[in-house]
Amino acid sequence: MINVALQIAEEKIFCSGHHACPGCNEALAFRYIMNTLGKDTIAVVPPSCGAIISGPQPLSSMRIPVYQTTLEASAASAAGIKRALKAQGKDHVQVVAIAGDGGTYDIGFQALSSAAERNEDIIYICMDNEGYMNTGAQKSSSTPYLAYTTSTPGGKPTAKKNVAEIMAAHRIPYMATATTGYLDDLANKVRKAKEIKGMRFIVILVPCLDGWGVADNEGAKVSRLAVQTGFFPLYEVENGTKYTLNHGSEGIPVAAYINRQKRFRHLAPEQVESIQQRVDADWEIFKTKFNS
Amino acid sequence: MPEVTKVPPVWTTGWTDILNTGTWRSATPGHQNRLSPCQTACPVGAEIAVWVKQAKEGQYQEAWLTLAANNPFPAVTGRVCHHPCEGSCNRGEYDAAVTINALEQFIADLALQEGWSLPAPADKRDMRVAVIGGGPAGLSCAYQLRMAGAEVTVFEAQPELGGVLRYGIPAYRLSKEIVAGEIKRLLAAGIKVQTNVKVDAQKLAELQKEYSAVCIAIGAPKAKLPPPFSGNEPGVLNGLQFLLDVNRAQVPELGQHVLVIGGGSVAMDVARTARRLGKEVQVMSLEDRQSMPAQEEEVLEAFEEGIVLLDGAMVQEKVKENNRFKLTCVKVTLDATAPAGVFKPIVQPGTEFNLVADTVIVAAGQDPELADFSASLPVNNNLLTVDANQNTGQAGIFACGDVASNERFVSMAIGAGKRAARRIEAFCLGRQPGDGAAAETEPVAYKEINTFYFPMTPRKEKEVLNPELRQQDFREVKLAFAASDAQTQAERCFSCGHCIQCDNCFYYCPDMAIIKDAMSEPSYSILDQYCKGCGLCVEECPRGVIVLKEVKR
Ligand SMILES: Cc1cc2nc3c(=O)[nH]c(=O)nc-3n(C[C@H](O)[C@H](O)[C@H](O)COP(=O)(O)OP(=O)(O)OC[C@H]3O[C@@H](n4cnc5c(N)ncnc54)[C@H](O)[C@@H]3O)c2cc1C
Ligand SMILES: Cc1ncc(C[n+]2csc(CCOP(=O)(O)OP(=O)(O)O)c2C)c(N)n1
Ligand code: SF4
Ligand code: SF4
Ligand code: SF4
Ligand SMILES: [Mg+2]
Numbered sequence: 001m002i003n004v005a006l007q008i009a010e011e012k013i014f015c016s017g018h019h020a021c022p023g024c025n026e027a028l029a030f031r032y033i034m035n036t037l038g039k040d041t042i043a044v045v046p047p048s049c050g051a052i053i054s055g056p057q058p059l060s061s062m063r064i065p066v067y068q069t070t071l072e073a074s075a076a077s078a079a080g081i082k083r084a085l086k087a088q089g090k091d092h093v094q095v096v097a098i099a100g101d102g103g104t105y106d107i108g109f110q111a112l113s114s115a116a117e118r119n120e121d122i123i124y125i126c127m128d129n130e131g132y133m134n135t136g137a138q139k140s141s142s143t144p145y146l147a148y149t150t151s152t153p154g155g156k157p158t159a160k161k162n163v164a165e166i167m168a169a170h171r172i173p174y175m176a177t178a179t180t181g182y183l184d185d186l187a188n189k190v191r192k193a194k195e196i197k198g199m200r201f202i203v204i205l206v207p208c209l210d211g212w213g214v215a216d217n218e219g220a221k222v223s224r225l226a227v228q229t230g231f232f233p234l235y236e237v238e239n240g241t242k243y244t245l246n247h248g249s250e251g252i253p254v255a256a257y258i259n260r261q262k263r264f265r266h267l268a269p270e271q272v273e274s275i276q277q278r279v280d281a282d283w284e285i286f287k288t289k290f291n292s
Numbered sequence: 293m294p295e296v297t298k299v300p301p302v303w304t305t306g307w308t309d310i311l312n313t314g315t316w317r318s319a320t321p322g323h324q325n326r327l328s329p330c331q332t333a334c335p336v337g338a339e340i341a342v343w344v345k346q347a348k349e350g351q352y353q354e355a356w357l358t359l360a361a362n363n364p365f366p367a368v369t370g371r372v373c374h375h376p377c378e379g380s381c382n383r384g385e386y387d388a389a390v391t392i393n394a395l396e397q398f399i400a401d402l403a404l405q406e407g408w409s410l411p412a413p414a415d416k417r418d419m420r421v422a423v424i425g426g427g428p429a430g431l432s433c434a435y436q437l438r439m440a441g442a443e444v445t446v447f448e449a450q451p452e453l454g455g456v457l458r459y460g461i462p463a464y465r466l467s468k469e470i471v472a473g474e475i476k477r478l479l480a481a482g483i484k485v486q487t488n489v490k491v492d493a494q495k496l497a498e499l500q501k502e503y504s505a506v507c508i509a510i511g512a513p514k515a516k517l518p519p520p521f522s523g524n525e526p527g528v529l530n531g532l533q534f535l536l537d538v539n540r541a542q543v544p545e546l547g548q549h550v551l552v553i554g555g556g557s558v559a560m561d562v563a564r565t566a567r568r569l570g571k572e573v574q575v576m577s578l579e580d581r582q583s584m585p586a587q588e589e590e591v592l593e594a595f596e597e598g599i600v601l602l603d604g605a606m607v608q609e610k611v612k613e614n615n616r617f618k619l620t621c622v623k624v625t626l627d628a629t630a631p632a633g634v635f636k637p638i639v640q641p642g643t644e645f646n647l648v649a650d651t652v653i654v655a656a657g658q659d660p661e662l663a664d665f666s667a668s669l670p671v672n673n674n675l676l677t678v679d680a681n682q683n684t685g686q687a688g689i690f691a692c693g694d695v696a697s698n699e700r701f702v703s704m705a706i707g708a709g710k711r712a713a714r715r716i717e718a719f720c721l722g723r724q725p726g727d728g729a730a731a732e733t734e735p736v737a738y739k740e741i742n743t744f745y746f747p748m749t750p751r752k753e754k755e756v757l758n759p760e761l762r763q764q765d766f767r768e769v770k771l772a773f774a775a776s777d778a779q780t781q782a783e784r785c786f787s788c789g790h791c792i793q794c795d796n797c798f799y800y801c802p803d804m805a806i807i808k809d810a811m812s813e814p815s816y817s818i819l820d821q822y823c824k825g826c827g828l829c830v831e832e833c834p835r836g837v838i839v840l841k842e843v844k845r
Contacts, residue, residue, distance in 0.1 A: 016804045016822040017308035022316060023826030027802035058305040181744075183799060217827030217840075220800060224744060 011035050018061035020053045023216035025180040025223060026127050026206040027053055032183055033098070033125060034062060036190040041094045042085075044078040046071045046108060048100035049134045049208075050127055071107045074099040075115035078122040086121070094194060096123040101142035102132040104203075105161050112201075116170035119198045123190075126163065126201070129208035137211040144231075145278060146271055148263040149211075155266060159278065164203055164237075171240030172199040178234060179205040181224030185234055185246055192236075205232045213262020225257040230283045235290075243289045254279050309822075313803065317825030319840045323797075323814040326789030326836060329735040330392060333380035335707035336363040336432075340377055340392055341790040347399055348782040356403040359396065360410060363706050364435040364478045365428060367404055367470045368457055370397025371770065373703045374587070382788050385738040388751035390785045391773075397754075398778040404473045410481050414441035419720040422447060422503040424491045427455020428702050429693025430509030431475070432709025433716070434483050440717050444483050447499070449490035453479075455511050456694075457702065459536045460558075462565045463766040468539070492664040505688045505716045508665065508676060509709065512694035516657040520610050521553065527617060531562040531655030538565055546571055547650020551619070553577075554655035555584035555603070560591065562655045563599050568766055573599045574647070578626060578637055580604040593769065596759040606637055608644070610652075619647040633698075660695040673698075682712035690716055736788040740836035745796070749784055752777055791815065791837045797829035 014034040020027035026049055034041070043066045045051050054062050069077040078097040085093050099108055104126040112124060131149050132138040139149040139156050142163065146155040168175045174196045178186040186204065193200040205226055207219045214222050226232040230249030237243050254276045258264040267275075328341040339358055346355035359366045373393055381389035419442035423430045426448035434444045452458055457471045479485065491499070491510075499506050515530035529544065531554065537544055548571060552563045555577025563573045575594070577584050581603045584591065591601070602621070609620040623643035627636035659674045669684050669691075670677040675698065676691040678684055684691050692708035694700050718724070755771040762769055773781065793815055798806045805823035808816050830838045 010804070012309075012804070014804075015307045015309040016819070017311035017313050018803070019308070019313070020802060022824035023828045024802050028800065028828075031802065031804065056308075058303060059308050059311070060304045060306075061308040063307060216825075217831040220828065220832055221742075221744075 011038065013037075013039060013041075013063045015061045015063065017059075018053050019056055020049070021209055021216075023209055023219055024049075024053070025219035026050065026129060026208070028180050028183070028219070029127060029178075029186065029204050029206050030054075030061075030098075032187045033096070033190050034064070036187050037094055037096060037123075037194060039064060040092055041096055042067065042081055044069050044074055044081065044095065044097040046074045046097075046099050046103045047134070048103055048127065049129065050098050050100060052134055071103050073111055074103060074108045075111040075120070075122070075124055078124065079115045079118070079120035082120065082122050094123060095121075096125060098125045098127060100133070100140075101126060101128040101130060101163075102140040104128075105141045105163050113166075113170065116167060116172050116199045116201065119172065121198055123193050123200045123202070125190075126203040127206050128163075128203050129206050129211060130160070131208065131211050133208045133211040137208075144275075146264065146267060146275060148266060155271075164235075167201045167203075168237040168240050170199070172201060173197065174200040174236070174238055175240075176202045176234075176236040177205070177232065178202055179223040179227060179232060180207070181220045181222075181227065182234060182247060189236065207261075211263070213265070214260060218260060222257065222260050225252065225260065228252045229254045229257045230279050231257055233283075233286060245290050249279075249283050312821055314805070314819070314821045314823050317823055317843060319825040319827065319842050320820075320823060321797075321818055321825070321827065321830050321838045321840050323791060323816050323818075323838050325791070325814075326839070327733055327735040328788035328790065329380040329382055329737075330377040330390075330788070332735045333376045335376065335701065335703040336369070336710060337707065338362045338377075341785065341787050343399065344390065344392070344395060344782050344785040345787050345790060345792060347395060347778065348785065350779075352399055352402055353406075353408055355399050356408060357411065359399060360403075362710060363703075364410070364432060365457070365474050365702070365706060366396050366400035367474055368428070368466060369703050369706070370394070370400045371466050371470070371768075372461055374701050382736065382738045382741055382786055383784060386741070386743055386746065387748045391751055391753065391781045394752075394754045394773050395778055395782055398773045398775075400474075401470075401772055404470065404477075410477060411439075413439050413481055416443070417441035417721065419443065419505070419717065420503045421445075421505045421507065421716055421720070422499040423507045423509060424496070424499070425455065425509035425511060425693070425695070426450075426453035426485065426487075427509060427511050427693060427705065428457055429511070429695075429705035429709040429712075430455070430507065431478060432706040433507050433509060433690075433692060433713045434709075435478055435481065436710050436713030437716060438481050438483050440713070442717070442720070445503075446483060446485045447489045447491050447495075448485065448487045449510075451487055453485060453487065459539050460532065460561075462535060462561050462568075463539070464564070464568065464762065464769050465561070467768050493667060496664065496668070500688065504720045505690065507682075507709075507712050507716060508669075508684075508689065508691040508695060509693045509705075509712075510660065510665075510695050512658045512660045512700065514659045514661045515654060516659060517654055518553070518656050520607060521652060521654050527612070527615070527651055529651060529653045531558050531653050532658060534562055534653050535565060538569075543569060547616070548572055549616075549649045549651075550574070551576060551617075551647060551649035551652045552655060553607070553652060554657070555579045555586060556655070556657070557586050557590060558658070559655040560586045560594050562653050564590075564594055564597060566653065567594075567597050567599055567763060574602055574649075575599060576602040576605050576607070576621070578604070578606055578624060578635055580625075583626070593756070593759075593762075597763055598759075602647075605645075607647075607652075608639075615650070617647075617649045617652060619649060619652075621645050621647055658694075662695075680711075681715040682708055683715060688719065736836035741786050741788065742832060742834045745794075745834035746784075746786060749780070751784065752781055787835050789836050792835070794834065797833050797838060800828050800832040802826070802828065 074097040082095040138151040141161040144160045176189040228250040234247040330340040343355040343358035375393040378389040611618045623640045624637035630636040692712040693705040805819045
């Protein structure tokens with residue numbers, strides 16, 4: 001698994017001096033998204049870490065127009081902007097919504113689902129850090145089973161919502177999962193999305209160092225473990241039916257992933273085992289999708 | 293009509309890259325070349341990570357030059373070195389160590405085939421040095437001094453240079469053309485040689501007067517002869533003499549049944565040589581199989597060639613009958629409480645057995661021949677006493693190799709020769725010793741390697757000639773790598789602590805705080821203004837090149 005040379009044109013659309021935490025993987029993802037999409041892009045960012053990273057007003061870390069919308073409305077705002085551009089004959093401009101998991105799985109979900117149903121011509125990227133992180137690490141429906149958040153101090157009793165499958169089920173042209181430990185794969189997916197018309201959705205797992213309790217230097221490593229343990233497989237779905245697996249479970253026990261994060265440190269061995277069983281069961285179901 | 297309030301047309305007034313987010317940091321990363329563990333383990337201090345990387349890139353001649361800088365005999369060590377580098381290779385903790393030794397042979401053989409020559413020596417400087425003994429230690433010392441601009445003369449007792457390389461190690465392990473080729477190339481650097489000169493006490497005194505420094509590298513050529521073979525009698529040979537004779541194509545009369553006494557590498561060489569002369573060979577060692585000093589590999593190869601081992605045994609009595617030895621032998625164990633190097637066999641009663649042999653060859657260790665040197669120089673335990681810089685304590689007299697060490701390996705001798713040369717240079721030029729010795733840094737540890745970037749790939753060993761062919765003559769047993777093997781095996785190297793400009797650090801920085809300039813050294817620099825000190829670049833560097841240091845404010 002050699003990291004093929006990324007060959008990203010560093011256009012400095014995403015600038016240094018941004019306000020992400022040291023080692024932030026979301027900032028890293030921004031770097032690859034922005035440099036891949038290029039100058040002819042308008043971004044829509046709702047309240048989230050992303051808004052902080054792209055702020056702080058009156059300065060911006062992004063050398064493109066960024067519209068900071070409400071937490072509910074990212075997909076609707078993006079769709080509106082794209083329609084307006086089309087009406088002006090500026091169809092070459094991409095509109096990308098970049099929202100957190102709270103703004104995607106939960107609060108902005110209605111707007112997202114209906115934009116997908118209408119097959120709006122936008123790219124929607126979810127920066128999935130598995131919680132409401134910029135407001136102090138509360139749980140979202142993306143928070144994994146048994147993870148500690150400030151609002152689930154005993155560990156979240158329910159499973160992580162599977163937004164990738166939900167979006168694929170909308171039969172949109174392109175759905176993909178990505179993560180920062182595989183930057184070449186991430187950049188390739190953004191590039192691919194850029195070339196497709198209609199609704200494109202990418203969910204990127206971005207370890208939140210502070211919210212997950214991960215060391216500043218280990219975000220990429222932890223993100224890789226999420227993939228290698230089968231916790232978060234990297235795959236693509238075209239038109240809701242054509243599945244492609246890019247990186248999946250390598251049979252590494254989930255404990256290897258969990259042990260590097262303080263949000264799981266309260267777990268008893270049986271609980272770790274129960275997570276393992278869920279991951280295994282999910283992987284078995286998931287595998288069947290790639291048979292064709 | 294409600295009043296329309298004016299909003300500014302542009303809310304954003306600038307970009308964040310005017311900010312100083314670097315002030316957040318409490319640690320700063322820095323790119324630096326670091327020691328690889330293979331290099332620290334290598335007795336000649338070879339820059340393995342560097343030459344393997346050059347080989348990886350197909351720059352074979354550059355690779356050879358890097359090798360040759362520390363070792364004028366890479367084709368020799370590529371064959372016979374005990375390669376402690378591989379034992380310390382970080383890749384060993386991952387899948388299997390890099391085949392450094394085989395790669396060394398590949399590059400060095402190529403150099404001989406292609407006739408590459410050594411770089412020109414430095415301009416002449418005021419250093420006249422006499423080296424006594426033209427084995428690997430003496431020649432390494434002479435080479436390093438010559439390269440540094442010295443005028444060097446080697447005095448050698450034998451008609452030809454090489455020491456054990458030429459007259460000891462059998463040709464099936466080390467082809468004599470290879471030895472000759474590397475010596476010839478070395479001499480072309482302008483080293484003077486006087487062969488057939490056995491330096492004695494008087495000659496030593498003369499040399500001391502005539503030269504600014506003298507280096508003694510006379511090896512350990514005196515065979516130890518344990519009882520009951522201490523005397524000089526027909527049918528009993530000493531192993532070193534036997535190997536010398538065979539290497540000079542003067543094969544002695546052996547009869548058909550040969551018994552070799554000894555459990556070390558030399559005993560194996562003697563036995564396997566006798567086997568190649570068509571003899572029935574048995575080896576008897578005091579040690580049992582597990583504790584015999586011979587390398588496991590050579591013991592196995594000896595077995596394959598039909599050699600019989602009688603381990604944990606010794607000869608008690610010998611009787612000569614019809615020109616043959618009748619030997620009464622017995623099983624023994626070794627007294628574990630005996631001091632290191634001292635053998636105290638404990639006879640196991642009732643285990644006596646008999647043996648018949650036409651010839652007994654004793655290969656039970658060797659000592660230096662110090663009669664001519666002990667009067668003027670410090671001797672301890674049959675060795676010339678030296679300090680860590682090969683200094684005898686007598687002004688201007690240095691010693692290296694087997695004469696001054698019990699670590700009897702070719703690479704150790706070459707390394708000691710190099711050390712002696714550095715010290716002699718300092719002595720002749722009146723510099724303080726110890727300068728130039730780089731501050732010792734810890735080599736890159738395995739945990740600093742990011743193995744995600746290295747797919748598991750199998751290690752390939754040198755191929756070994758089949759045992760039948762081996763017994764026919766003295767052709768080399770181990771076969772050199774083909775170019776394709778060399779390539780895939782070189783690619784297995786992590787390049788511990790050596791930047792290969794993979795750009796990973798550049799790509800993984802969330803703050804775009806690393807810039808690349810291929811023209812500068814190092815090729816990457818950190819932008820103080822932006823680096824938040826997260827250490828992601830450190831973690832994602834596959835090979836431990838970047839070090840995070842605390843910021844002191
Ligand atoms: C049979 C055998 C096999 C070995 N196999 C291996 C192996 O596979 N791998 C390994 O790493 N090591 C091996 N060794 C050990 C290794 O060869 C020695 O450690 C190494 O050769 C020591 O180098 P040296 O230069 O100190 O001594 P030598 O190689 O012994 O060279 C000393 C030289 O000095 C000359 N000389 C001696 N006295 C005088 C004098 N008074 N005046 C002038 N010249 C003199 C000698 O003729 C000789 O040329 C082996 C040793 C033996 C004996
Ligand atoms: C409707 C609404 N509810 C609550 C908030 C407060 N709020 C701002 S950001 C945020 C968290 C968003 O979480 P997520 O989308 O996961 O983004 P992250 O901070 O994790 O990047 C919340 C709750 C809001 N802005 N709007
Ligand atoms: S991987 Fe390469 S550089 Fe690292 S210890 Fe092994 S041979 Fe040396
Ligand atoms: S990744 Fe960037 S910000 Fe982090 S320590 Fe390295 S140079 Fe500094
Ligand atoms: S990551 Fe690559 S380019 Fe950066 S220091 Fe390490 S080897 Fe060199
Ligand atoms: Mg979130």
